[in-house]
Amino acid sequence: MTTATAAVEAIGLRKDFGGFRAVDGVDLEVRQGEIFGVLGPNGAGKTTALRMLATLLPIDGGQARVFGVDVAREPHRIRQLIGITGQYASVDEDMTATENLWMFGRLQGLRSADARATARRLLAQFDLEAAADRPIAQFSGGMRRRLDLAASLITRPPLIFLDEPTTGLDPRTRGQMWDTIRGLVTEGCTVLLTTQYLDEADQLAGRIAVLDRGRKVAEGTPEQLKASVGNSTLQLHLAPGADQEQARQVVLRVAGAEPVLTPESGRMNVPLDTADRAADVLIGLRGAGVSIASVSVAQPSLDEVFLALTGHGADAGEDDARGGTHGTDGTDGTAGSNRSNGTGTFSSHPTDQIPQEIQ
Amino acid sequence: MNTASPTLAAAHPAATAYRVDPAAAVAATRPRNTPAETVGQTLVMARRALKKMRRNPEQFFDVTVQPLLFTAMFAYIFGGAIAGGVKNYLPVLIPGIVAQTVLTTCMATGVQLREDMEKGVFDRFKSLPMARIAPLAGPMVADLVRYLIAAGLTFLTGVVIGYRPHGGVLGVLGAVLLAVITGWSLAWIFTWLGTITKSAKSVQGMSMMILFPLTFLSNAFVPVQTLPGWLADFVKVNPVSHLVSGTRALANQGTVGAEVGWTLLACLVVVAVFAPLSTRSYRRHL
Missing domain, CATH: 3.30.70.980 (YebC, transcriptional regulation domain)
Structure with missing residues (x-):
């Protein structure tokens, strides 16, 4: 894709939950046709950021545009451009796979026959034909995830948000999901995915932003990210x-x-x-x-990457407790210096700042 | 996961020759739904609710058991005391039970909506370019079936134990229709509660506090003349009393009285206030 407009352009994205700042001034630029990974531990603000971009949460500060359309001002337009698959399958448990897809198709303006044809096509594509008429309650985790993704693709939206698409899946199903996600991009889709796994971001994403405690602490290619440790x-x-x-x-x-x-x-x-x-x-x-x-x-683990980037472990609370050995005096300075580097590179920490032993 | 195919790769989207064109997709977006689309989406949501009803028949307990049980019970317990006999009490009681049942059914609408909204599928509804009112209004359209069953069954039970409505078939049908319209309108109040409260349980609790005074402090079960003055005043302005009186006039005399007009006006006001409130808080909170 050579078009100038970014698929996602967020500047200073901010979200407050009561007194807690879940997302704190995050800038993101996702180019058309790429898989962009947002990497971070639980509670880093990945899901919140993604939900704001997908119009599911109001944006408290900053600006976001999807293909040039303002997210806060024209949510209805945004919803016609995106598909979103969350951590928890957002399909109707009481209905069958076909009924679900038919319903979502109808809700997006497809005629009944077209909605049925689309449902059939997607079920075949995601290898769910055999389970087409079974209620979702009987589906395995992997099947649910696939149906959920299928439901996001009904109108072939150009931008797909995937919130931890493989968390909780077994390795084989995870591999299949990865293939499917790569397939989306060959079709011309842009994918913005969040993940807790460096491995996953490495496998899929062309570029990665690392979030920690609501802030972007680094951005670059997986190679740059790993090279930093x-x-x-x-x-x-x-x-x-x-x-x-x-x-x-x-x-x-x-x-x-x-x-x-x-x-x-x-x-x-x-x-x-x-x-x-x-x-x-x-x-x-x-x-x-x-x-x-x-x-x-x-391979460097996400934990090591985190230690290198932020001076504390991915599992923030615990690691802080034993963080004394490396004498880092808090994360904000580190995060700030990284952010000021802008996009494209990681600030490289002297290796002796990486604390020991992460088992 | 043993049902998975040997290769997902062969089936994955790359197999299709289709290419997504973002610029064209952006150009094709529209700023809002047309009214026709909103109606269409509401009907799709109604269809979903009907499907769920068919699959969970226990949802019909309140609209089947309550009319049967309460009609028979109240008739035989209060009949002698209030009207000097079951037969004389039935023309007073049946429209009262109809009103009561319809109101309880409204409450179920709110509780079920709240339960439903906690499910993951509502996340998807929110992310689709669909009218925000459709997920609320859809189940309410489907609930017309429940009001119909509730009102119809109450009249039927009455007839079985000796009620002979003088309004004739048309009068009774009119009464049922009035009850259904009222039920649908009042359900917006409980739908609104569903969108502002934290859980289905709290919807239930709050609804009970509204419902009990409204139904029992009305003319549904007793003649107003027997009440002390201050209570009679409240009973007279209670919209449930209007519904009951309107239903009685239709079923027992076959006449469309002023009470019917008042009831419909009250319904209109309720919908005009609570439908926008519900949509707004649904949009904001969920």
Whole structure:
């Protein structure tokens, strides 16, 4: 899509629930034809932001436009341009799949026969034909999710909002959902999805905004996001009595990065550009006579990304309690500095600020 | 999830040659619904409500059990005391029970709407370009069936235990129609309650507080002359009394009295006030 108009353009989006500011000045720009991911832990304001853009919640501050149409001023027009699939299936439990789709089609102005044909087409497309005449109450979680998505596509809206589309799904169903979402984009749709999983954002999204406590703390491609914490992490558990200072020196020399130490438990996390470097580090350690109890290499988790971006874990409340080790004095400064960077890049934190051990 | 197909990929949207064109979609949007669309959407919502009724027949308990039970019970308990016999009491009682049943049915409209609104599907209704009044008005249209059953069954029970309405078939039909119209109009009050309260339970509680005084402090079950003056004054202005008197005139004499006019006027006022209020609070809160 080369059209100039952004699919979604939000400036300073704000939502207050009583005294609590759920969304605090979030800017978003979603280009036409892309999958844009909004990543964040529970309570970060993802769903609230999405519901405001979808006209389901009034916007308390800031501006939002969908394909150039003002969301607050012309909600009726917006509703003709979007489809939304929420965390909880918004279909009628007491009716069958066909009846649901027929009803939503009719409510959007399709004639009865057209609504029936559309229902049939969508049920086939989402592999629900066998269950077409069963009440939704008998559907599995994955089937519900698919029907819910089907219901959002009846009028082929150009913008689809997906609120945590795979939360609670088993891995196989999740993979199918991902395929379906990719399919939407090949059709020309734009997708704005929220997720708690870095993995999911990585798989699907071309660009990601990270929300934390109602604020956007970073934005960029999944690669940029992961690069801000290293592409993989080598997790070492040193044997009791091993020389930790020596280990640190070796890592610094071989990997060229400061490891994150938890002296009490002998744990050491080493950010790596590529997983291949893990072997070099291990060989270096053996050469220096540092013995190791256990070793693992992992992709950076959302938790690590969060720690790097905000100085606290994705599970905010708990992590703050033990956040003393890295001496970050609150998140607002961090968030603020990231935001001032504007879009496109992550502010890179010195790696020694990444606190230890996230199991 | 074992029913899933081998490949969803073959079936996914990419299989179709269709391409979404955002610019054309934006150009095709319209700023609001036409009245015809609003009516159409309301009827779709009414159809949904009827479907639910058919699948949950226990929803009909209030409109079937209450007329049967209350008519027989009140007739035999109060008949002798109030009118000197069951047969003499029936022409007074039946229109009273009709009014009472219709009012209780209204309450059910509000409670069920509230329950319904808590379900996920209302999120979708909100996200569709449909008239905000349709999800409220639809179930109310479907509820016409319930008022019809309630009023019809009450008359039928009366006839079985010896009521002979002198207004004839037309008079009784007129009375039923009046009751149905009133029920539909008053239901807007309870629908409004449904949109402002926190739960279905609180709708029920608040509705009871409105309903009991309205039905019992009326001429539904006793002649007004037997009441103390201050109470009689209230009973005379109580809209339920107008409904009861209007229904009595239609069923017992076959005449369309001034009471019918007052009842219809009250209905009009109620709808004019509470329909916009309901739509507004539905739009704001949910």
